[in-house]
Amino acid sequence: MVDNKEIGDIAFVHADFAFYAMDRDLKGRVMNPELAGGSLLDVGIYPAFLSYILLGVPEEVLSTSSFHENGVEVQTSMIFKYPQAQAILYSGFNSKSSMKAEISGEKGVICIQPRWHEAQGYSVEKNNEIEVFPIPTEGRGYYYEIMEVNDCIRQGKLKSDLWSHQNSLDLIGILDLVRSQSGIVFPFER
Template sequence: MYNKDHKEQGGVSWVKFAIIGTNTITEKLIEAGGSHPEFELTGVYSRNQERADAFADQYGAPLRFTKITDLALNEEIEAVYIASPNALHAEHAVTLMKHGKHVLCEKPMASNQKEIAGMIDTAKNQNVVLMEAMKSTLMPGFAAVQEHLHKLGPIRRYVGNFCKYSSRYDAYKQGEVLNAFKPELSNGSLMDLGIYGIYPMAVLFGAPRSIKASGLFLETGVDGQGSVTVDYGNMEGVVMHSKIIDSHAPSEIQGEKGTMIIPNISEPDHIHILYRDGTREELDVKNGSHPMYYEVAEFIDVIQQGAEQSAVNSFEHTLITARIMEEARRQIGLQYPADE
């Protein structure tokens, strides 16, 4: 459980974080957290001692861990950001939460619904905070989308488009298979990029009536790209994703009175509405902070408020997203070892 007597400095109450993973995403999280007055990086976990020491030295973290159990048992650490491979999220999160740690878990939360349900049960039983680190739905741009959505009239289509050529794909084509393309780690385009289109759809519109999916497989057995179409009865959702091509098309929310244009669904800003009468409305949104700052702020706020979960990145929205992705994987024949 949360220790209300944790470190205070200059009248500010700090939350002592550890991070799992020593990669680009953890570097970004630390950078974002560094601008939050209540974030304190205290520990670093890596399976490799040398890597843990080097990363901790780089960011000034006094504690280093190479065993999850040692991290879980450490009484100084209050919260952990998990950025290990997807297939390890559930195991790491459950171990940590059983020892009273709050968990901010990188998206996707886990490999499948079963793992996520187990994580949620553990969080509730241990009275700790568990939140999926989906940055986009906590950014000011997404709040503006929600605020102005009514201006579009009846919504008829949501289009979430995120196709980005992976920096690791060139290595893959040369015969080097990095984690991003390994099915044993529950990876691939849908899990990595498709979720950016699916999660906001779940927050805005809830669970769909039905799902149809297609995908293009790579030789390793993961999807390189694909699409998901869902039916909401009075509207449809279309999500396109890829790690092997680029797309410069925006995402859109199409209504009978106008269309909202979202240039970058993963970091929503510069959003505008094109109305049927030809007028254009700019939604004056300035994120102002690091894109990952807002998930750190939300997570810390939920802890400080003593709440069970985030109202936006909630258990319900995480589970709806997981159901859509798992059904999409079932339809295209993409199974992970974690599913067995």
């Protein structure tokens, strides 16, 4: 629908991914800075990924983070600026978010319901009418990633036809920029 411009050119993307993790073991992966813990690399990659696959590499990134007393980042807000669009993105461990995604264009809005990274469909609002598109998925959202990796391994591929090495470099480059702006530095990087 986006590629066919059914909602027009994208002007705004909103996506969030947060859950409460402040009660987790501080030595576990999620809350431990020694293990590259924090919300950005754990779940913030999902909103960043959505913006990237829809709009590409942003021309400007604005971000800010909050930290636990042990130094791990626990929430990050990001604005990605594109020539004709903006994305407002969020990740966090200190509260639960609605975990929905919205893709807005000049002609309509696509809404991917909670938990949008494993949604069972989406809705489109155009001309004051809402149409729902159910798309049942297998598993919990990671099923398709696992299947693609297994297919690539079976075929002896070093990269997927669906996701290039450049895509990976672009996405981690965006997250590294957010980390730099927000002061997210792990002890082993000092």
